[in-house]
Amino acid sequence: MSEPLLRVSGLTKTFGGLTAVNDVGFEVREDQIKALIGPNGAGKTTIFNLLTGVLQADSGTAQFRGNELVNSPTHRIASLGIGRTFQTSLLFDQMTVLENVMVGHHLRGRANMITASLRIFGVSAEEREYRELAMAVLELAGLADLAGRSAAELPIGQRRLVEVARALAAQPKLLMMDEPAAGLNMRETDEMGELIQRIRAEGVTVLLVEHDMSLVMNISDEILVLDRGQFLAEGSPEQIRDDERVLAAYLGAEAVD
Amino acid sequence: MKEPSTEPQQDVDPTAPNEAERQARRRRAEKVQILLFFAGMALLPLVVTNSYYIHVFTFIGLNLIVATGLNLLMGYAGQVSLGHAAFYGMGAYASGILTAKYGWNAWPAMGGALVLTSAVAWVIGKPTLRLKGHYLAMATLGVGIIATVVMRQWVSMTGGPAGMQTPGITFFGHELESHMDVHYFYFVWAWVGVLMVLFANLVASRPGRGLRALHDSELAAQVLGIDTAAFKVRAFVISAAYASIAGSLYAHSSMRFLSPTPFDFHTSIALLVMVVLGGQGTLWGPVLGAVTVTFIQEALRPWAQYDIVVYGLLLMVLMIFMPGGLSRGLSTLWQWTAGVARRIRGRGRGGEDRE
Numbered sequence: 273m274s275e276p277l278l279r280v281s282g283l284t285k286t287f288g289g290l291t292a293v294n295d296v297g298f299e300v301r302e303d304q305i306k307a308l309i310g311p312n313g314a315g316k317t318t319i320f321n322l323l324t325g326v327l328q329a330d331s332g333t334a335q336f337r338g339n340e341l342v343n344s345p346t347h348r349i350a351s352l353g354i355g356r357t358f359q360t361s362l363l364f365d366q367m368t369v370l371e372n373v374m375v376g377h378h379l380r381g382r383a384n385m386i387t388a389s390l391r392i393f394g395v396s397a398e399e400r401e402y403r404e405l406a407m408a409v410l411e412l413a414g415l416a417d418l419a420g421r422s423a424a425e426l427p428i429g430q431r432r433l434v435e436v437a438r439a440l441a442a443q444p445k446l447l448m449m450d451e452p453a454a455g456l457n458m459r460e461t462d463e464m465g466e467l468i469q470r471i472r473a474e475g476v477t478v479l480l481v482e483h484d485m486s487l488v489m490n491i492s493d494e495i496l497v498l499d500r501g502q503f504l505a506e507g508s509p510e511q512i513r514d515d516e517r518v519l520a521a522y523l524g525a526e527a528v529d
Numbered sequence: 530m531k532e533p534s535t536e537p538q539q540d541v542d543p544t545a546p547n548e549a550e551r552q553a554r555r556r557r558a559e560k561v562q563i564l565l566f567f568a569g570m571a572l573l574p575l576v577v578t579n580s581y582y583i584h585v586f587t588f589i590g591l592n593l594i595v596a597t598g599l600n601l602l603m604g605y606a607g608q609v610s611l612g613h614a615a616f617y618g619m620g621a622y623a624s625g626i627l628t629a630k631y632g633w634n635a636w637p638a639m640g641g642a643l644v645l646t647s648a649v650a651w652v653i654g655k656p657t658l659r660l661k662g663h664y665l666a667m668a669t670l671g672v673g674i675i676a677t678v679v680m681r682q683w684v685s686m687t688g689g690p691a692g693m694q695t696p697g698i699t700f701f702g703h704e705l706e707s708h709m710d711v712h713y714f715y716f717v718w719a720w721v722g723v724l725m726v727l728f729a730n731l732v733a734s735r736p737g738r739g740l741r742a743l744h745d746s747e748l749a750a751q752v753l754g755i756d757t758a759a760f761k762v763r764a765f766v767i768s769a770a771y772a773s774i775a776g777s778l779y780a781h782s783s784m785r786f787l788s789p790t791p792f793d794f795h796t797s798i799a800l801l802v803m804v805v806l807g808g809q810g811t812l813w814g815p816v817l818g819a820v821t822v823t824f825i826q827e828a829l830r831p832w833a834q835y836d837i838v839v840y841g842l843l844l845m846v847l848m849i850f851m852p853g854g855l856s857r858g859l860s861t862l863w864q865w866t867a868g869v870a871r872r873i874r875g876r877g878r879g880g881e882d883r884e
Contacts, residue, residue, distance in 0.1 A: 324752060350754035362749035364742050366810075370548045375742045379754035381735040385763050388734035389727040399734050403549040419548030442753055 277302045277446060277477050278323075283332030283342070285318055292318045294501040296332075300446070305468060305478045307488045309512075310498035311522055316481040317359065318501075320450050324356050325349045336446070351379055355444030359451045361431040365424035369415060369434050372423050373406040376441025406441060413437040413467075429460045436467065440476070447471060449480040453487050465491050489513065497521070556733055559812065563729065566816075567722045574711045583714050587782075589823045590717040591775045596803040596815035597728050598771025603801075604810030605732060606764035607744035608658070609666040612673025613800050616769040618680060618792025619646045620776025625695040625787045626686055628780075635698035639777040643770055650769030651762065658761040661747075665765065673797050680789035692788030698781035713782045720778060724771060729812055731767075740764055741810070795836060799826065802840045806847055808854025817855045 281297035293315040300306050308316045321327040323334055325346040334341040339352050350356075364372050381402060383395045410416045413433055418426065423434065432452065439447055452468065453461040465487050472478055482488050488495065489509045497504040497512060499521040505512060512518055574583060599613050623642035627633040633641070653672060657664040680687050687693060698716075731737050743750040743757040750757050780787055799822055807818025822840075829836050851858035 326748065345756075346748070346751035347754050347756045350752050356752040358749070362746045364745040364749065366745055367738075367741060368548065368552075370552065371738060371741075375738050375750070375753055375755075378735060378739060378742075383735040385731060385736045385767060388736050389731040391730050395730075395734060400553070402735070403552060407547055407549040416547065420551060438753070 276300060277304075278334065278336050278479070280319075280323070280334045281332060283319065283322060283334065284330045285315075285322055285327060286330055292501050293322065293329075296498065296501070296503055298496050298503075298506065300477060300479050302477055303472060303475065304493045305472050305480070305491055307492040307495045308479065308481045308498065309483075309485075309488055309495060310504065313500065314498040315501040316498060317450055319498075320356065320448055320481060323349075324354065324448065350442065353443075353445035355439035355442055355447045357432070357435045357439055357447070357449045357452060359454055361428070361435040363423040363426075363431055363434060363438075365422070367423055368419065369421055369423055369426070370403070370406055370410065370419040372434055373409050373438050373441050374402055376409070376438035377402045377405060379442050409437050409441050413440075428455045429457070432456065432464070433467070436471075440471065444476060446477045446479060449478065449482075451481055451483060453482060453484045461487055559729060559733075562813075563722075563726060567718070570718050570721075571715070574714060580711075583711055585823060585827055587714045587717050589819050590714075590721045591779055592800070592803060592823050593721055593815055593819040594724055594775035594778075595772045595800055596807070596819050597725060598768035599800055600804050600809055600811075600815045601728065601731070601740075601764050601771075602768040603804050604808075604814070605737065605740040605744060606761045608761055608765065609663055609801070610669040610765070610768065610797075611666050611801070612669035612671070612676070612794075612797050613768070613772055614792045614794070614796035615669070615673045615676035616646050616650065616772035617776045617779070617796065617800075618676055618789070619649065620773030621780040621787055621792065622680060622687055622776075623773075624777035624780040625693055628696050629693060630686065635696065635777075635781045639774070639781075642777050643773045646773035646776075647766050647770045650766045654762040654765040658765065659758050665761075669797075673794055677789055677793050680792065687787070687789070690789060692786055695780050695785050695787055697785060710782075716782070717778055720774065724774065725812070732812075736760070736763075744810075798837060798840055802844060806843060806855060808856035808858075811854070811856045814854050814856040817859075821855070 276299035278300040280299070283293055283296045284291070285293040296315070296319065298306075308319065310316055318327065322329045322332075323341050325341070325344050325348070329342045332342055336349075336352055336354065341349055341352075341354075364375060367375070381398060382393075383398055387393045387395050407416065407419065410419050413436070415430070415433055415437060418430060418434070423431070426434065432455075436447075436449075436452070449468070452464050456464060461484055468478055468480070468491055480488075480492075492509055494507065495509055495512045496506045497515075497518050504521055505515045505518050507515070570586075573586060577583060577586070595613060595617050599610060602608050602610055620639075620642045623645050624635065624638045627638035627641050628635055649672075653668050654665065657668045681690050683689075732740070739750065739755045739760055742753070743755060743760060747757050776792075779791070803818030803822045804815055805818070806821060807816065808814030825839060825843075826833075826836065829839060847854065853861075
């Protein structure tokens with residue numbers, strides 16, 4: 273078996289007396305859709321924050337293509353090829369949809385504040401190129417009609433799609449999605465599921481946190497279950513569905529007994 | 530995804546292929562605006578022959594340079610400087626001292642002042658901008674106070690409160706005369722033109738978008754690979770550099786004289802008001818702000834100690850009625866008028882109006 277894309281081990285984070293993530297380890301293989309599930313407070317989003325440098329870990333490592341993610345700055349982790357979307361979409365509300373996606377191209381741009389001011393060293397051409405590329409990404413995501421709209425005006429479903437399009441514009445190897453279906457209706461959730469599968473088909477590995485079980489069961493190759501910050505179970509959707517420990521964690525131990 | 534949008538279309542030219550093309554058109558329109566504006570400024574001395582007004586417009590130009598730099602910091606990087614007059618003063622005094630005391634030519638002195646001021650800004654910005662929150666505002670407040678003390682107390686270099694004489698500047702062998710001179714007006718406004726074009730270029734490209742992005746959401750900007758701390762530091766250094774250039778221009782012309790008063794805390798606040806009043810985060814906001822505030826300063830000259838009261842009132846009224854500043858307020862008014870006009874015309878043509 274080939275080297276995993278992401279290997280996490282011994283990840284621990286405490287907030288005061290509370291251990292939010294306790295010695296968690298897992299692997300994500302290339303071209304996989306892997307889901308992180310667990311009851312509220314299981315530490316899923318905390319793990320995302322630790323892996324993207326938003327929070328500092330107490331201990332543990334996370335190797336991504338030979339680079340250590342734990343306690344690296346967020347922008348450097350992004351430059352390694354990791355994209356992320358948020359539970360509540362963080363769009364740049366003062367910009368248009370097109371500009372949002374153009375920011376997604378940031379990592380591939382070269383213009384700095386001096387060359388951009390003077391319009392030298394091909395800055396104008398680069399700008400034109402990224403404008404066209406961003407437009408192409410929006411067309412691919414079916415959002416071309418929205419390009420000129422202010423991001424602040426969009427309803428939640430479209431905000432989420434724009435956020436995904438923006439993350440993809442950076443051409444990540446791994447896309448971490450925090451509850452991509454939160455706040456979406458059933459039709460939108462189905463579309464999101466299809467989009468995630470299309471993203472994987474494009475060669476992007478997906479790691480997601482999600483509460484919508486039917487979505488998780490439908491699209492995931494592998495599921496990791498956490499409970500109160502600890503590893504509980506890992507396996508295929510079928511294995512997880514039949515795992516008694518998982519049922520117990522979700523429903524309470526008495527219900528299963 | 531070709532189904533027609535159900536949303537009302539606003540001002541969209543149906544022949545335009547897509548938003549990318551429209552964005553490029555807006556950029557071109559902006560260039561035309563800049564060109565027209567500076568053509569107007571070039572013709573101004575033909576209409577306004579009174580040398581006092583030429584002097585006021587020259588000062589508007591200097592203020593505009595500082596305000597444009599401050600706008601990059603406030604309107605784009607989302608940080609506040611409460612001591613920008615200090616950088617303006619640093620540029621002025623560094624130029625003045627290098628020329629008057631060390632015999633430098635004014636042009637290299639201007640470069641030296643620029644390097645020095647930028648370096649000071651970097652030293653202040655680097656540690657404070659790593660932290661979340663408005664630590665830069667605190668640090669710059671301190672810098673403003675220190676700069677004023679130095680300008681007043683380092684008498685051997687600055688001449689203290691009594692001020693110092695400064696030499697002029699030659700431009701292609703032509704010695705620019707003192708402050709009532711229309712040549713000097715053109716010289717300053719040429720600088721304004723160049724620096725505004727550089728500013729417009731900067732904000733409409735990758736780093737400019739990066740700044741606006743981090744202003745909206747630092748976290749989202751970081752996960753897209755933007756080094757937000759470094760971006761803020763660079764924006765701060767550039768804004769200080771703009772102030773330094775304006776300061777050097779001030780030193781080598783105006784009255785051939787420097788004193789600490791024009792670079793004190795009052796000026797820092799006035800500069801802040803220019804940016805906020807005009808509309809931060811826009812190209813034309815600082816223009817409106819610099820014109821308005823400079824004229825207010827001139828009008829209040831007999832009661833100069835009360836200017837802070839006037840600024841305070843202005844800011845209050847503005848925050849209530851035009852939180853986006855004059856430029857956005859005017860553009861909203863314009864769109865509203867244009868909308869009404871369109872509706873009237875639409876009815877005239879037999880109800881083509883879709884709304």
